[in-house]
Amino acid sequence: MxxxxxxxxFTDARGSLSVIEKQIPFLVKRIYYIYNVVGQRGGHRHKTTKQALICLGGSCKIFVDDGTDKRTYTLDSPDQCLLLDAKDWHTMQDFTTSATLLVLASELYDSSDYIDEKYP
Structure with missing residues (x-):
């Protein structure tokens, strides 16, 4: 799950600095970000790709179903990171106007890695 x-x-009078060094349990091979969203994104899981999601500004909700448990996460701070396993079928929705969702992925894009069917 x-x-x-x-x-x-780390925050001081100059602002905040967030650092990702050892918190992500995979080697990052691909980075992309999602913004100007109208509607829902995602709607799939993966065969091998793991992901780390960070909402850099604004907020969004991530629905996750791992085949056993279902849960919705709200990402509304750039110091939150949602780690997704490959088996986590997910959708991304309810983006605020200013939301930018950064995604760090363990694999390069491969269309054959996607599984679009929901769990029964």
């Missing part, structure tokens, strides 16, 4: 972690953040 997905896991929500807190990214270490």
């Amino acid at each position: 997905a896991k929500l972690i807190v990214i270490p953040t």
